[in-house]
Amino acid sequence: MDIGTMISNFFESILAVIFDVVTQFLPMDFMNNPKMISELVQETYMTLKMLFFSGIFALIFGIIFGVLITVTKKDGILENKIIYFILDKFINFFRSIPFVILMALLVGASRLVMGTATGIKGTYIPLIFGTIPFFARQIESVLSEVDDGLIEASIAMGNTPMQIITRVYLKESIPGIIRSVSITLISLLGLTAMAGQVGGGGLGAFAIRHGYARGKVDATWSTVIIILLIVTAIQALGNYLTRKTTH
């Protein structure tokens, strides 16, 4: 027997042991059902849909609020005590409410805007409101790292406040913004799992319905693996883009 075969045999035997242990604790019989597989695919799609649509709005408004709170701050380029005060309190208010309570709180707003407070449509408003404050604070901290000297140089060059925001604050913080986007999307993914509570579906609802209520451990593990894959994908993309844009 040559050394290569020995090594591969060794790893094969180790894998066999691991597989034995896993199947003993985690019978895969439930998830072998094709019906369950298609349900899991459907719920994964729901999760991604919630992540995508509420993500887009949360990111847009988060950036707007993050920029506003930065420039209206004391000694900011558009210092404004009133706007700063309102934004600051607004962000703190929504940040301090647990998401499950936020969903109950925003039933009215959701009915007003989306026409319903249940199903996947009912999840968007709470998801957006739950994410904006988190992301806005991230953006605020990223923008605060922009060197004051750059802002000063830009003012000295005769730029308008809007130009300073787009050409200095945002442009110079692109790597930091990308990092905050991936952190925010990952935390939003966590919220989508809870949003299943109002009938939005998704992987969270699947894990509760089959894994928790019916004790099907392999159903739970399936969702864990999918969530892990989504998180890894977001993080890898974020890291790649950050590297690309850092000079």
Next chain:
Amino acid sequence: MHSSFGRMFFYFIGGGSVSKIQLVNITKIFKTKENDVHAVRKASLHIEEKDIFGVIGFSGAGKSTLIRCINLLERPTEGEVVIDGKNLMDLSARDLRAERKKIGMIFQHFNLMRSRTVAQNIAFPLKGSGLSKEQINKKVDELLELVELKDKKKAYPSQLSGGQKQRVAIARALANDPSILLCDEATSALDPQTTQSILALLKNLNEKLKITIVIITHEMAVVKAICNKVAIMEDGNIVEEGNIIDIFTKPKSEVTRTFINTTTSIHQIYELIEKNDPLVDLDVDETMLRLVYSSSNTKEALMTYLVKTYDVSFNIIFGNVEVLANSPLGNLVVKLKGEKANIESAITYIKGQGVGVEVLK
């Protein structure tokens, strides 16, 4: 309306000198919770076209605040900032931005955009100027040539040395063809050699582009290297201002003398006197003098004349000659030996020749 008419009037009776920048009674107060900080107190400056004007002071003297008042990065609490006859304090935000484009500024820490290449940094002020992409590219190339950095066009600031970064910052500041360049401690973060090369570049730009330069620094060597005029600041006040030769030959205030002493080794003589070093020991009939002379009075054979006329002998302890704003400035420490009366009349004669005399011992 009224005040601008008044300025026109002054402009005409001012005669000859063209005033580029005029700061009139600038006061800047920073309000903090505990107390008000008077960074600048009623400072007035008059900077002419093509001047290289130095403002020197120790940290906290208010010089940085003062230079920031020129382009209203700091708005003075009181006073007027008049540039080319226009009071910037009266302008709308839009007009002020237009004026700022005519004033370039460079900084101690360069303030380059990290996410942009050298070329993009230099092109930064040109966006929205109406120039086409080709025109901007051409302008960037010209500027890079001017600051001798052609090969770094595509580099990022993180790949440059301090001196190279400041060259990029200078090119960026010149992108809009300003008539004024403000330098806020522009060489303070650089080593002495790089400082000299940046100063040489600034001097070159001043001659080539006829640009007026204002330099803030705490190093007298910088002032000495390129300025033709200098103002000395202390505690928010301008304590002394004038032609660099006059300031070096006849400093009036203590702080000015301190600054001058940092750039010559002449102050060592004072330390020697303090320590009663044998080198500066005097006989009974000896006096030690420090003579300061400039181009206007260096032609006469002063010492020879003294020896012949007043029957004194002299011994040179220390001497050096420097070139300031293209004219020489000499410092000489001598021991004069002779009768008391003769020495006194010799001193009177030296003073009469316009040479600065200080009796050291």
